[in-house]
Amino acid sequence: MAEELRDILEAAARGVFPPADGGVTVVAQPGPRDAGVVAFTAHSVVFTDEDEGWVRATLGALGCDALAATMNARFLVALMERTGRTTDTIDVLLTGTPLAGRPSLALTEVADPGHPRVAAALRRRDDVRVWTADGGLLVLGRGVAGRLEAAVEVSEGARHRGLGRRLVTAARQLAGGETVWAQVSAGNARSLRAFQAAGYRPVGSEALLVRP
Structure with missing residues (x-):
């Protein structure tokens, strides 16, 4: 079964985080309301119903720092334009x-x-x-x-x-x-x-x- 955002968050709450390998995990939105990005230490999780191939191709094309690529303003703008969504701020x-x-x-x-x-x-x-x-x-x-x-x-x-x-x-x-x-x-x-x-x-x- 594909990993779900809820599983990742529940593990993080226990102190178990994705590997700090500079990677990006793409998972489905937990529901129609919420999409976005969670960045842990040297690993990010993008939760969206958009095509995973588009996410990875966009990150590659932008050439951002691999450890922070998903929180780069250029990627977030591209994701907002793709999904028709907005964001207020990047939160801790x-x-x-x-x-x-x-x-x-x-x-x-x-x-x-x-x-x-x-x-x-x-x-x-x-x-x-x-x-x-x-x-x-x-x-x-x-x-x-x-x-x-x-x-x-x-x-x-x-x-x-x-x-x-x-x-x-x-x-x-x-x-x-x-x-x-x-x-x-x-x-x-x-x-x-x-x-x-x-x-x-x-x-x-x-x-x-x-x-x-």
Whole structure:
């Protein structure tokens, strides 16, 4: 059976990565919504329903650095033009193991599907749950290949108090025994520090291509 993106991600969450051989693995999209690239150390995974031959021929024609070819802007532009998709940014991909216990801060779950943050999350995730806290917000939902993804927001007036770290820690406690994934823009140093302080570890980078 051909390897699936979900298998690759689940292995990465356990610390088992593709060989650091400079290679590229091409797998089918896990569903019609999500396509893109995940780059691990010296090995990339392109998940797309486009022809694998086109992917490899395009990478070869661009002549990019083999270790980073799939994250090269020229390849990503070519893939977006080919698929009619767009991307926002290249993110750092992090994982957090589940934690026992209850969150240390008071959280109120938002049940209203019309809530602006719920509606925004549903464009990229399924089974979305949203909690509010004093000065912050936590989102959990199923994203790429069904993985459980966390996102947080901290209001300007509540920053520099450790709230972001407590929110992403709470995500690990609310995960029901699953690994929690997070995508953080590489330039968002504040958010990266919060996730790492809460025990998340970077496993690679990701460019997610979305339909217009």
